[in-house]
Amino acid sequence: MGGVKTVQAVINLASGSVQPGAAEEAQAIFDRYPVEAQVCASTVGDLEACLQAALAKSPDLLVVLAGDGTARRAAELCGPEGPLLAPLAGGTMNMLPHAIYGARPWQEALEEILAQGVERPLAGxxxxxHLFLVAAILGAPALWAPAREAIREGRAGVALQRARTAWRRAFSRRLRYVIGEGERAKGEAVIFMCPTASRALADEAQALEAAGLDLHGAREAFRLGLRAAMGDWRDDPAVDLGLCRQARVWAAHGIPALLDGESVELGALAEIEFVPHVARILAPRDEPAGAEGDVARSALNPDAE
Known part of the structure; x- marks a missing residue:
C-alpha cells in the first residue's frame, strides 16, 4: 500500500447491508495502520455531498461502503487521475466489491488492502x-429483476405476478445485435462483462467480453441455467461469444437492461462502448474469485439470487 497516507471514507448508513456502528468499526481499523483517516457516515439525502466533500480533501485513497450505484458514482468522481478507490460491500448485490475483493465481509477486505493492497486499473x-463497471445484461433476463426485488421485500404475491409477466415476455422480445466487427445476429439477450468481472479477461484487457444468447424456448433456458450454475455456460451452443470495444443492440421496442444489477429501460437502440480507464482501485495482491458467477446466474437462471 505504498504511497497511501491519507484516507477519506464514506459510509452509507442507509445502504442494504451496512450495520449500525460501521463508521466506528471502520475508524478502528484505520487506527491500526499508519494512515490519517476521516470517516463520513452518510444519512439519507447527503451521500453525494459526503462524496464531494471527501474528494475535495484530495486523499490518497477513497473508501466507500455502500451499494453498487454509489461505487459507480465514486469511480466517476475519482476518474483515472484522482485518488485510489476501494469500493467495499455495503449494498444488496455488491457486484463490484465481489468482483474486486471476492464475496467476504468488508472488514476483511479493508484489512487486507490496508496491509498489502496494490493498484489496479478499473475498466468499464x-x-x-449509463456507465457499468461489472456487467450489462440486455434483454429477457432483465425482466426478472422486478420479481426478484419483490421477493427481497417479502411481497410474495407481487413477486408471483411479476414473474408471470416476465415469463410471458421472455421469448417474445428478441434483440438484434452486432458485436464489434462481427455479423448481425439475434437472440433473447446480450451480456457484456468488464475485465474486472470476467474470468476470461485479465484486468488490463482492452475489451469487453460479449455473449449473445439465442434461446428457443424454456427447455434451452433451463439447460443454460444449469450450465451457469456449474460454471461452464460459455460452452453451451446457445451462447455466441466475442470480444469487443463497441457493439450495437436494437429491438422493436425499448430494451430492458440490468447494469451492475440495477434495472434500466433503454431505448430501441443501444450503443455500447468500452471505457478503458474509469478509475484506479486499491485491490488485493491475489486475484479473488470475482463476480462472474453472480453475473452468469443473474442472466441465465431466473431463480438465482
Missing part, C-alpha cells in the same frame, strides 16, 4: 449516459 463500459 458505457451505454449512452
Amino acid at each position: 463500459g458505457r451505454i449512452g449516459e
Whole structure:
C-alpha cells in the first residue's frame, strides 16, 4: 500500500447491508495502520455531498461502503487521475466489491488492502449516459429483476405476478445485435462483462467480453441455467461469444437492461462502448474469485439470487 497516507471514507448508513456502528468499526481499523483517516457516515439525502466533500480533501485513497450505484458514482468522481478507490460491500448485490475483493465481509477486505493492497486499473463500459463497471445484461433476463426485488421485500404475491409477466415476455422480445466487427445476429439477450468481472479477461484487457444468447424456448433456458450454475455456460451452443470495444443492440421496442444489477429501460437502440480507464482501485495482491458467477446466474437462471 505504498504511497497511501491519507484516507477519506464514506459510509452509507442507509445502504442494504451496512450495520449500525460501521463508521466506528471502520475508524478502528484505520487506527491500526499508519494512515490519517476521516470517516463520513452518510444519512439519507447527503451521500453525494459526503462524496464531494471527501474528494475535495484530495486523499490518497477513497473508501466507500455502500451499494453498487454509489461505487459507480465514486469511480466517476475519482476518474483515472484522482485518488485510489476501494469500493467495499455495503449494498444488496455488491457486484463490484465481489468482483474486486471476492464475496467476504468488508472488514476483511479493508484489512487486507490496508496491509498489502496494490493498484489496479478499473475498466468499464458505457451505454449512452449509463456507465457499468461489472456487467450489462440486455434483454429477457432483465425482466426478472422486478420479481426478484419483490421477493427481497417479502411481497410474495407481487413477486408471483411479476414473474408471470416476465415469463410471458421472455421469448417474445428478441434483440438484434452486432458485436464489434462481427455479423448481425439475434437472440433473447446480450451480456457484456468488464475485465474486472470476467474470468476470461485479465484486468488490463482492452475489451469487453460479449455473449449473445439465442434461446428457443424454456427447455434451452433451463439447460443454460444449469450450465451457469456449474460454471461452464460459455460452452453451451446457445451462447455466441466475442470480444469487443463497441457493439450495437436494437429491438422493436425499448430494451430492458440490468447494469451492475440495477434495472434500466433503454431505448430501441443501444450503443455500447468500452471505457478503458474509469478509475484506479486499491485491490488485493491475489486475484479473488470475482463476480462472474453472480453475473452468469443473474442472466441465465431466473431463480438465482
